[in-house]
Amino acid sequence: MLTDYWYIACPSAGLLRRPLAAQVLSHKLVLFRTEDGTPAALEDRCAHRGMPLAGGRVSEGTVQCPYHGWCYDKSGKAVHVPAVPGGRSCLPDASVPAFRCVEQDGYVWVCVGSEPVHERPLSFAHLGEPGWTSFRMYNRFEAPVESCLENFLDCPHATFVHRHWFRTPTEREVRCTVRALDDGAVAEYFDEPREKSAVWALLAPSRAEMQHTDRYIAPSTTRVDYRFAEDKHYIITSSCTPVNERLTDVYTVITFRYKFWGRLVRLFFEPLSRRIIAQDVETLRQQHLNIDRHENRPFRIIEQDVLLPHIRRWRTSLANGRQPETKTDPYDVRIVI
Ligand code: FES
Ligand SMILES: [Fe+2]
CATH class of the missing domain: 3.90.380.10 (Naphthalene 1,2-dioxygenase Alpha Subunit; Chain A, domain 1)
Incomplete structure (x- = not known):
C-alpha cells in the first residue's frame, strides 16, 4: 500500500460547513474545516463509542460527535466532553488518529501514511494560468x-x-x-x-x-x-x-x-x-x-x-x-x- 503519498480526498467545494466522510486506501476519514478554514482529516470513529464523526457537525473549528457531543480538534484530541463537569482539566485523555491534510488546486489532499514522500501534492499543469x-x-x-x-x-x-x-x-x-x-x-x-x-x-x-x-x-x-x-x-x-x-x-x-x-x-x-x-x-x-x-x-x-x-x-x-x-x-x- 503506497500510503506515504498525497491523494485527493474531495474537491474543496465539497467541504464547507459540515463534516464530510471520505475514504482513502481503505481508511475511513472525516474531513472538516478548522476555524481559519484550513481542512483537517481524522479517523472517522469516535473514541468514546465508535460513532462516525462525519454524521456530526462542526463546532468552533472542531468536529462534534452526534452521539454524546464529544469534540475533536485537528490533532484528533478530544477537547470538549459535554457530560464531564469541571472544564478542560477534567477531560478524559482521549483522541482519534489524525492525518496530514492540505488544500491545493481546488482539492483537499490527505496522506494516510506517517510521513509524505513529497512536501506538497503534485500540481495540475497550467491550472488557473492566464490564457488557459x-x-x-x-x-x-x-x-x-x-x-x-x-x-x-x-x-x-x-x-x-x-x-x-x-x-x-x-x-x-x-x-x-x-x-x-x-x-x-x-x-x-x-x-x-x-x-x-x-x-x-x-x-x-x-x-x-x-x-x-x-x-x-x-x-x-x-x-x-x-x-x-x-x-x-x-x-x-x-x-x-x-x-x-x-x-x-x-x-x-x-x-x-x-x-x-x-x-x-x-x-x-x-x-x-x-x-x-x-x-x-x-x-x-x-x-x-x-x-x-x-x-x-x-x-x-x-x-x-x-x-x-x-x-x-x-x-x-x-x-x-x-x-x-x-x-x-x-x-x-x-x-x-
Ligand atoms: S460515541 Fe461519540 S460522543 Fe459518544
Ligand atoms: Fe479510454
Missing part, C-alpha cells in the same frame, strides 16, 4: 488504481472503446519512443493518424503538426499532452485516489489553450470528454467483474502495452520502499492504430 481554460471531472471506477492508470495511458484501446469518438482504426503503423524519467516514464508518439473522429474534428481540424506524449507520474497520476502549431495545447491530468483495493476515485483536470476561443471550445470539449471517460468507467467495470469470475488469472503483457510495465515496476518498487532504476536508454515501440 480548464474543467474538471470526477469518476469512480470499480477497478483498482493500477487498472485506471494503465487505461488512461493505453493507446490501442481507443480504437475499440472510443471508436469514432476518439479514434477510428486506420491500421497505420505508429512509432513511439519510451523514456524512463526520475518520477515515472513517458511515451512520445509520432505520425499518429487523426482522421474521422469527433475529438480530432474539434481539437485539430487542420493538418497541423502534433506532439503527443503520455506520461506516468508515480505513484498514481497520468498526464496526456497534445500540442499543436498555432499555440493550441491540451493537457489531461488524472489524479487517482485508491479508495480501497477495488475502487478508485479519479479526479481529472483538463487544461487547454486555444487562442481566443477557449470557452467556446469547452462547450463541446467537456461533454465529449465526459462521454469518453464514461466509456472507460464501464469498460473497467466489466473487465474486473470478469477477472473476479475467473479467479485472477495473470495478464499477458505485450510490447504495445507501452507504459504498463513501467507503471507496474514503479508501483512494486515504491511499495517495497525502493526507487526503481531509471537510467535506462530510450527505446522505440511500433504500434498499429
Whole structure:
C-alpha cells in the first residue's frame, strides 16, 4: 500500500460547513474545516463509542460527535466532553488518529501514511494560468488504481472503446519512443493518424503538426499532452485516489489553450470528454467483474502495452520502499492504430 503519498480526498467545494466522510486506501476519514478554514482529516470513529464523526457537525473549528457531543480538534484530541463537569482539566485523555491534510488546486489532499514522500501534492499543469481554460471531472471506477492508470495511458484501446469518438482504426503503423524519467516514464508518439473522429474534428481540424506524449507520474497520476502549431495545447491530468483495493476515485483536470476561443471550445470539449471517460468507467467495470469470475488469472503483457510495465515496476518498487532504476536508454515501440 503506497500510503506515504498525497491523494485527493474531495474537491474543496465539497467541504464547507459540515463534516464530510471520505475514504482513502481503505481508511475511513472525516474531513472538516478548522476555524481559519484550513481542512483537517481524522479517523472517522469516535473514541468514546465508535460513532462516525462525519454524521456530526462542526463546532468552533472542531468536529462534534452526534452521539454524546464529544469534540475533536485537528490533532484528533478530544477537547470538549459535554457530560464531564469541571472544564478542560477534567477531560478524559482521549483522541482519534489524525492525518496530514492540505488544500491545493481546488482539492483537499490527505496522506494516510506517517510521513509524505513529497512536501506538497503534485500540481495540475497550467491550472488557473492566464490564457488557459480548464474543467474538471470526477469518476469512480470499480477497478483498482493500477487498472485506471494503465487505461488512461493505453493507446490501442481507443480504437475499440472510443471508436469514432476518439479514434477510428486506420491500421497505420505508429512509432513511439519510451523514456524512463526520475518520477515515472513517458511515451512520445509520432505520425499518429487523426482522421474521422469527433475529438480530432474539434481539437485539430487542420493538418497541423502534433506532439503527443503520455506520461506516468508515480505513484498514481497520468498526464496526456497534445500540442499543436498555432499555440493550441491540451493537457489531461488524472489524479487517482485508491479508495480501497477495488475502487478508485479519479479526479481529472483538463487544461487547454486555444487562442481566443477557449470557452467556446469547452462547450463541446467537456461533454465529449465526459462521454469518453464514461466509456472507460464501464469498460473497467466489466473487465474486473470478469477477472473476479475467473479467479485472477495473470495478464499477458505485450510490447504495445507501452507504459504498463513501467507503471507496474514503479508501483512494486515504491511499495517495497525502493526507487526503481531509471537510467535506462530510450527505446522505440511500433504500434498499429
Ligand atoms: S460515541 Fe461519540 S460522543 Fe459518544
Ligand atoms: Fe479510454
